[in-house]
Amino acid sequence: MKSRFTLRLSVGLIALIAAAGSASAAKTQINALFMTQAAYSENDIRAMTSDFEKQHPDISVNLEFVPYEALHDKIVAARGAGSNGYDVVLFDAIWPAEFTKFDLLQDVSSRIAKEERAKIFPGALKTVVYQGKTLGMPWILDTKYLYYNKAMLQKAGISQPPQTWQQVLDDAQQIKAKNIVKYPLVWSWSQSEALICDYTTLVSGNGGQFYQNGKLNFTNPASLNAVTLMKTSLDKGLTNPASREYLEEDVRKAFSNGDAAFALNWTYMYNMANDPKQSKVAGDVGIVPAPGDAPGKVGAVNGSMGLGIAKTSQHAEQSWQYISYMTSQPVQNKYAKLSLPIWKSSYDDPAVSKGQESLLAAAKKSLDVMLSRPETADYSRLSNTLQQQLQQILQGQETPEAGLQAADKSAARLR
């Protein structure tokens, strides 16, 4: 009696172990970290991933989403988890220097063929390349554009979208004077990276750079013009003062609600602001490249992001298959209404361009001039100090000159 029970038990156990063993051999699980955002929403990324899993039944992808503001710290903190951490991570264009210093991502240079590279926008590729190493594949190609409300401009008797920042201010003044909207301009100037992106767009439009003779320099004329413009627009009541606590989503909501004539925002706002379900101004949304200080000049910030493989990942091969799929041209084309493809030839595809011709026309000009934010391993600290100084200026606690001098000083102190 007893022996029969033991026998049955051991047979059962062996079967169980065998089943577990074969299951784990058949399926590799990789962990991927993304952000909750509007461009590719959580649902879109889940849809892409489940398509990938259907094509690769041997790989299952475990997705995690955090807000952009937590993404950096999450990637860094996961390093402590070793091989139990993430395999695939989404990273911003500003982090490669720091991630290289701390060796957080695998160099995938050898995985991308030369011909492949040539098909990608150079600006997008720059996002993932640092000091000759390629840390992943660019996935979100993005910059900020100037959005305008066609109906409001028309009402104010303005027939053409503005070509320079001075014109933006003049038009805004006119719109305000005619009482069409209380604050014609809206930006994302909260103490966050969004503020640096708006500022960089303005610096770029003024023909500026962050480095002079290899040193960080924020007191150059372009930078000073950029900040002065920001402050002036607030002082004149042209910029919504709540911009100083806005993130990009607040800007989108204000613009979509018809509370602004002009807004600076990423690509994703174009189709959302034109969607009658979530926007009161659908059909009236115009888009142009962020202007510069002279007609014909354009400003843009490199706001692209890439997908990389964590250094500690044990499943580099599967991770790369996943990244390749997510960044592949068919997938990017399919979701082009949410985020522009990194592939040059995508733009010849009518399925990609249909319905967003004016976005693509703006993108053609902007993507060529995208200014990168300073590439330094100490970027987080630099950005935080700069955010604080810029806000001090915007709150009227400091003059633009004094604020930028202070920013220069703290940049020089970075170790």
Add this chain to the structure above:
Amino acid sequence: MLSLQQREHRQAWVLLAPMLVVMFLLTAWPLGRTIWLSFTDAALIGSGGAPGYVGLENYLYALTDPDFQASILRTLWFTVVSVAIEGVIGVLVALLLNQRFYGRNILRVLVILPWALPTIVNAMMWRLNFNPDYGSVNALLTQLGIIDGYRSWLGSPDSALNAVMLADIWKNYPLVTLLVLAALQSIPDDLFEAARLDGASAWRRFRAITFPAIVAPLSVALVLRTIDAFKIFDIIYVMTRGGPVDSTKTLSFFVYQESFSYLRAGSGAAYAILMALMCGVLITLYMIMLLRQRRRSTANET
């Protein structure tokens, strides 16, 4: 041959040992490691080599760092003002809820609700309340005619810290209420009856009967709140992330940024140790106060 007492001692140690080991692993070891880290230039994630010993450099840097000094003052302001207000409101509400009136029990449950709410939910809720475009605070104040237009409460350095404090007070005064109310209910009614017969005024009755009964639980509540308020982090992370112009950057947020955003584990540890020391001073002051009070009340009794 061991005496009975010695044997008992030994047995006690044997029984305590597992707990002591666990306590050491959970408290002493991480604390010791943090102290050691604070004397190094360690990065949060190593780039290969061992961190270098830098002596007191991190501490010297911290103590001369104007940003750190500003955040100490900010944190003290936050702690003192919010705890004081929480104390006053807490006691007043407890006195009110101790009265007999219709619907008292429902009100008691309602008062405790904010305290039972997770901090994150509370912070999100208040961020919406303070929203510059559709927040209820703006709507209320405009409708009452107190302000003439919607304001950006969390976007202005003058009001952001106060707005965060309001959210903290709203969430935490119920703890004071809860403890004080429990003490109030333990006072026998005859005491008040007798005092009233003796012709004592309401204020006199409060001073002679109510206050001595609630002073001990109130002190405990305030000590707990002080320590908590000094460490304030989550509400700030959700509502303002330290902005605008660093006006809500408290010590905890400062330490967090140094360690996790800038990856400086070494100096982050130094800041954290300094913060722990300051918290220690606060607690010691309170303990002295509590002991004095107890001595005074036992002296009164005898």
